[in-house]
Amino acid sequence: MKLKHLIVATAVASLGSVSAASGDHYADFPVTLNGYDGDATTSVAYTGQMARHVLHNSLKKLAGSGTGDNADELLEQMLAYFEGGDSLDIIDPASKSGFAIKQSEVDAISTGKNLSGKAYGGYVTGWPGQMTGAEVLRFMIEKAAETEGGYDPVNGYNYAQLISKFAMGAVFYNQAVDNYLDERIEGDVKPNDKPYGEGDHYTGKEHVWDEGFGYFGAPAHALSLDAATAYSIAKQDPDVFDEADYNGDGVVDLVTEMTYAHAYYAANADKGGQSNYLNTIMQAFIDGRQLIADADGEKLSDDELDQLQGYADTIKSNWERVIAEAAFKYAGSVYSDAMALHEAVEEGDSVVDLMPTYVKHWGELKGFALSLQTGGKDLGSVGVQLDRLIGFGPVLLGSTQVTGIDGDGDYIQSESITLKEYALNMLEVQKLLSQNFHLVARSNDRLGNLESLSEQLESGANVEND
Amino acid sequence: MPGFNDVLSSLTTTFLDPSKRVFVGYLFLAAVIGALVWMAQGRSWRHYPRAVLSRRIWWSPSARADYQILVINQILFLFLAPWLLSHLTLATWLFEQLHRWIDTRPSVGLGWPDWSIPILFTLSLFLLDDFARFWIHRLMHRVPWLWAFHQVHHSARVLTPLTVLRTHPIEGVLFSLRSAVVNGVCIGGFVFFFDSRVDLVLVVGSNVFVFLFNLAGSNLRHTHCYLRYPAWLERWLISPAQHQVHHSAEPRHFDRNFGAVLAIWDRLYGSLLVSEPTAPKRFGVTRRRRPGEQKLVTLYGSPFLQAARVIRRWVSVRTTTIKQVNKEGRAHG
Numbered sequence: 001m002k003l004k005h006l007i008v009a010t011a012v013a014s015l016g017s018v019s020a021a022s023g024d025h026y027a028d029f030p031v032t033l034n035g036y037d038g039d040a041t042t043s044v045a046y047t048g049q050m051a052r053h054v055l056h057n058s059l060k061k062l063a064g065s066g067t068g069d070n071a072d073e074l075l076e077q078m079l080a081y082f083e084g085g086d087s088l089d090i091i092d093p094a095s096k097s098g099f100a101i102k103q104s105e106v107d108a109i110s111t112g113k114n115l116s117g118k119a120y121g122g123y124v125t126g127w128p129g130q131m132t133g134a135e136v137l138r139f140m141i142e143k144a145a146e147t148e149g150g151y152d153p154v155n156g157y158n159y160a161q162l163i164s165k166f167a168m169g170a171v172f173y174n175q176a177v178d179n180y181l182d183e184r185i186e187g188d189v190k191p192n193d194k195p196y197g198e199g200d201h202y203t204g205k206e207h208v209w210d211e212g213f214g215y216f217g218a219p220a221h222a223l224s225l226d227a228a229t230a231y232s233i234a235k236q237d238p239d240v241f242d243e244a245d246y247n248g249d250g251v252v253d254l255v256t257e258m259t260y261a262h263a264y265y266a267a268n269a270d271k272g273g274q275s276n277y278l279n280t281i282m283q284a285f286i287d288g289r290q291l292i293a294d295a296d297g298e299k300l301s302d303d304e305l306d307q308l309q310g311y312a313d314t315i316k317s318n319w320e321r322v323i324a325e326a327a328f329k330y331a332g333s334v335y336s337d338a339m340a341l342h343e344a345v346e347e348g349d350s351v352v353d354l355m356p357t358y359v360k361h362w363g364e365l366k367g368f369a370l371s372l373q374t375g376g377k378d379l380g381s382v383g384v385q386l387d388r389l390i391g392f393g394p395v396l397l398g399s400t401q402v403t404g405i406d407g408d409g410d411y412i413q414s415e416s417i418t419l420k421e422y423a424l425n426m427l428e429v430q431k432l433l434s435q436n437f438h439l440v441a442r443s444n445d446r447l448g449n450l451e452s453l454s455e456q457l458e459s460g461a462n463v464e465n466d
Numbered sequence: 467m468p469g470f471n472d473v474l475s476s477l478t479t480t481f482l483d484p485s486k487r488v489f490v491g492y493l494f495l496a497a498v499i500g501a502l503v504w505m506a507q508g509r510s511w512r513h514y515p516r517a518v519l520s521r522r523i524w525w526s527p528s529a530r531a532d533y534q535i536l537v538i539n540q541i542l543f544l545f546l547a548p549w550l551l552s553h554l555t556l557a558t559w560l561f562e563q564l565h566r567w568i569d570t571r572p573s574v575g576l577g578w579p580d581w582s583i584p585i586l587f588t589l590s591l592f593l594l595d596d597f598a599r600f601w602i603h604r605l606m607h608r609v610p611w612l613w614a615f616h617q618v619h620h621s622a623r624v625l626t627p628l629t630v631l632r633t634h635p636i637e638g639v640l641f642s643l644r645s646a647v648v649n650g651v652c653i654g655g656f657v658f659f660f661d662s663r664v665d666l667v668l669v670v671g672s673n674v675f676v677f678l679f680n681l682a683g684s685n686l687r688h689t690h691c692y693l694r695y696p697a698w699l700e701r702w703l704i705s706p707a708q709h710q711v712h713h714s715a716e717p718r719h720f721d722r723n724f725g726a727v728l729a730i731w732d733r734l735y736g737s738l739l740v741s742e743p744t745a746p747k748r749f750g751v752t753r754r755r756r757p758g759e760q761k762l763v764t765l766y767g768s769p770f771l772q773a774a775r776v777i778r779r780w781v782s783v784r785t786t787t788i789k790q791v792n793k794e795g796r797a798h799g
């Protein structure tokens with residue numbers, strides 16, 4: 001079975017369309033659709049998802065570009081990337097010296113795509129105003145347009161971070177784990193013996209799986225990259241250009257050769273050497289895709305469906321942990337920032353440099369914490385505790401915090417806890433996340449040394465007398 | 467639920483883990499030091515093995531009680547372990563509390579060399595632990611209901627290295643509490659002030675100072691090898707002989723030398739006694755043997771009865787006093 005894939009891949013390679021292919025590459029799976037007589041050589045297709053990744057990246061860039069007096073214009077531009085528009089330029093990732101990008105327009109990847117139509121439809125309990133995921137994103141976009149650089153110092157929001165991190169959950173994670181890798185991999189939905197849609201050259205299951213993979217955001221050859229390289233590709237570091245440009249055509253293809261969103265955060269966690277999320281998720285995607293290819297255009301048996309479900313479960317649980325790891329990391333940053341701010345206030349030092357960092361880290365923390373709750377499963381008390389510990393906004397210098405939104409969509413601030421107590425909340429957030437999601441990377445672990453020292457000392461029973 | 471294998475592995479750990487007092491390596495070293503002491507006392511090395519491996523020591527009723535207590539405690543603490551306070555819980559609590567008690571989290575020792583903080587931490591841990599051992603030990607001798615439990619250790623008539631584990635489970639629970647407090651306070655406190663620079667200086671998995679103590683023949687304190695240190699040194703370190711004095715059945719030796727490693731605590735509290743030229747005649751709580759004193763029922767059960775008696779007496783004294791006071795109050799009123 002693997003052999004067949006290899007033969008096809010080799011055949012394709014010999015035709016010169018790709019430089020090399022191997023079993024660890026998410027590409028070149030054959031066309032298996034029965035009765036297909038077109039000239040497509042592979043059934044792999046996930047350009048729609050990659051178009052959404054560049055929409056997301058570009059939107060993030062825009063959200064941080066406000067000048068304070070271009071609100072209407074900026075809002076219109078941001079909404080184009082959020083709700084879809086014609087002939088949009090790719091603002092990010094764009095070519096730069098030493099890191100040339102193949103596509104410069106969204107339409108060159110896929111046409112007619114948007115983010116808003118795919119955003120989480122449930123209520124977001126962690127954000128004020130009783131809004132759905134899509135509504136929260138739109139609300140944040142409107143707010144971002146009015147700011148300078150996406151930064152609201154009065155309420156403590158960094159919209160570029162909030163929009164980006166929450167969109168990663170509300171759109172990409174939600175679509176993948178709550179839709180494609182969930183109901184759509186069941187037997188009767190999008191079966192493998194029929195085309196995905198009228199006239200498609202791929203089967204239902206092939207395309208469902210591809211779409212799930214696309215949302216993850218990994219380059220197709222991610223398994224051949226180490227975590228640090230996969231990470232640096234997203235940063236467009238010229239040092240890793242050759243590794244990024246898998247087919248050696250001198251440009252990085254935004255469909256198959258770029259690292260985005262959660263794949264980037266998986267690599268970020270893994271480069272610490274403690275975890276292996278990127279490879280684990282990638283391998284499960286490839287194994288699942290191979291299983292579908294091996295079915296050769298027939299309906300999947302119950303056994304095969306169970307196996308596919310197993311791969312999907314591996315992907316979902318590890319993906320969730322990637323988000324939890326990111327939230328954990330930023331909770332550690334927010335702890336340090338809040339303590340530094342508290343100290344500066346106590347000593348009468350300037351907070352001008354400290355505040356933006358605190359707000360930025362908080363935006364990342366909040367975005368990931370909100371994202372965790374968009375996977376379609378109820379986190380129960382863990383979700384409630386996360387929302388309470390983090391709050392609707394960061395605790396500000398006067399011990400106030402955003403606690404709601406009024407009828408005009410303006411924030412309401414109320415008396416809250418002190419910065420120091422809020423820093424302690426962040427320790428609780430770290431405890432909560434590491435316990436409930438079995439985290440291993442744990443960057444910025446503020447309690448980690450307590451734990452490792454405790455492990456070195458004998459605990460419990462000790463009956464040695466004197 | 468712990469099973470047979472857990473008991474077995476916990477027993478092997480006791481002897482094969484270098485962080486334990488009765489680790490085979492330390493026992494061997496103690497035997498070697500013991501041989502040197504034997505010869506220094508002018509006796510032939512030929513007679514040493516027979517003396518050390520004597521059946522009168524290792525198969526005495528007292529030693530057999532040591533073995534039984536050792537096994538029973540191992541099993542008991544496998545079940546108790548999950549309920550004992552962990553030092554991580556305490557360290558975390560203290561770390562968070564310090565944020566509240568101290569205004570800002572100070573960065574201490576920024577200019578100090580990297581090795582200095584692990585050494586400071588390891589030394590502090592050792593000192594605090596040694597003091598806590600002394601202090602709790604002293605308390606166990608002075609508070610009657612605690613003495614009821616600690617006297618199980620003192621009821622040994624023959625001292626073998628395993629006597630170190632001859633401990634009533636109630637005392638064992640107090641010891642784990644003591645470790646939790648000492649370790650928790652040190653870890654929580656140090657991490658608050660020095661953050662990630664804190665580390666422990668370990669030698670084969672145990673605190674370097676504890677390792678040195680064990681290397682120096684710590685096991686000899688529970689043997690009949692009367693190893694004395696020069697008087698000046700016995701004012702700093704508790705010698706095996708000094709601990710044997712602590713086990714003496716002579717009333718004039720009672721309540722002396724509570725210390726584990728350092729003698730300075732005994733000096734501070736006025737309980738230090740340097741060793742005399744001759745070894746104590748008898749070990750135990752009383753001079754005369756009491757019938758059944760080495761039976762398990764007595765060793766495990768009688769402390770509870772004794773403690774209950776002490777508490778009952780205390781309660782009755784109090785109620786009498788209160789009645790007295792009330793009566794007097796009425797008379798005056």
Ligand SMILES: [Zn+2]
Nearest residue numbers: 465466619713
């Ligand atoms: Zn003793």
Ligand SMILES: [Zn+2]
Nearest residue numbers: 466603616620
């Ligand atoms: Zn004693």
